Amino acid sequence: MISVVILTLDESENLRRCLPSVAWCDDIVVMDSGSRDDTAEVARKAGARVITRDFDSFAGQRNHAMESGGLRHRWTLHLDADEVVTPGLREEMVEIAREDSSPFEVYRVPSRLMLMGSWLRHAGMYPSYQVRFGRTDRLRFVDHGHGQREVQPLAKVGTLTHPLDHYNFSKGFNDWFARHLRYARQEALQNITSRESTMSLRALVDRDPLARRRAIKHFANRLPARPWLRFLHAYVLRLGFLDGRAGFHYAVMLGIYQYFIDLNAKELGTVDDR
Incomplete structure (x- = not known):
């Protein structure tokens, strides 16, 4: 079946x-x-x-x-x-x-x-x-x-x-970071493409949750202080603090991952020093 x-x-x-x-x-x-x-x-x-x-x-x-x-x-x-x-x-x-x-x-x-x-x-x-x-x-x-x-x-x-x-952490934190170091360059390259495209602000309030998520990511790529914003989004706006220590650790890891992405984007000459 x-x-x-x-x-x-x-x-x-x-x-x-x-x-x-x-x-x-x-x-x-x-x-x-x-x-x-x-x-x-x-x-x-x-x-x-x-x-x-x-x-x-x-x-x-x-x-x-x-x-x-x-x-x-x-x-x-x-x-x-x-x-x-x-x-x-x-x-x-x-x-x-x-x-x-x-x-x-x-x-x-x-x-x-x-x-x-x-x-x-x-x-x-x-x-x-x-x-x-x-x-x-x-x-x-x-x-x-x-x-x-x-x-x-x-x-x-x-x-x-x-x-x-x-179970994304089944092989330990070092494995997670090693994988996301590789992913960061691919995400940076995708962000370059995203910045060259246009999207209506109306997509931010689309009824479809997947469409909204993609719109938020599209516009977030243009904001300053992205690693801090990603941490705050996960830990504060998404109420990650209610997940206890695990929620804090994961929010920090997301901020670090965003920093990896931005470093790769800077190396490629596509992001401002902000």
Whole structure:
């Protein structure tokens, strides 16, 4: 009824948590980027097929799985190895796939960010949406910053209610910072493109939460003191202080990440010294 694609690179430990959450699926494809641990062995023991392809981008990996993975079902869910499908999300997707009469081609999925054993209800920007579920013949991605976006206009994008659980810190804080050092340059390059585009102020009050979030990010890229603003947004405006110590730590990390992005933008000669 539903195929599942999981992106991996040295993810054997995370797979041991991810794969049981999709044990109800009879068509799992692990899209691996050349793991040197036992990722492939763990996947195959769980009944998944493993495809190995050198990593070019998240969109490239996901699209390759869609087009060359021999997916068996009309609907597909995309996961990262550090994500877990909750029971409510499974039931919601199965119902859509069973009826197979949805007016939407793809669906965005909310994500609960987990840190220090707890859900970052506030600082984690819940619900932070990404399009991850859709019709196998229509679900495709384009590169955007360090990640990817769907190709469909918002009118063809539905919204699921139940979340994924995202264990983004499962390999420790050093791993998070190492990844975000790499992501920062890609985000800086994306910000260059964003600054060259125009967007109406009306988008800031759009009814669609994903449209609003993208508009806020578009205009925030033009503001001074961005690292401080990002910290204050997560910790104060989003009530991250209610998440306790984990909320404070994550808000600080977001500010540092924004500083990484701005340093890369400055190096590329695209940001003012403010």
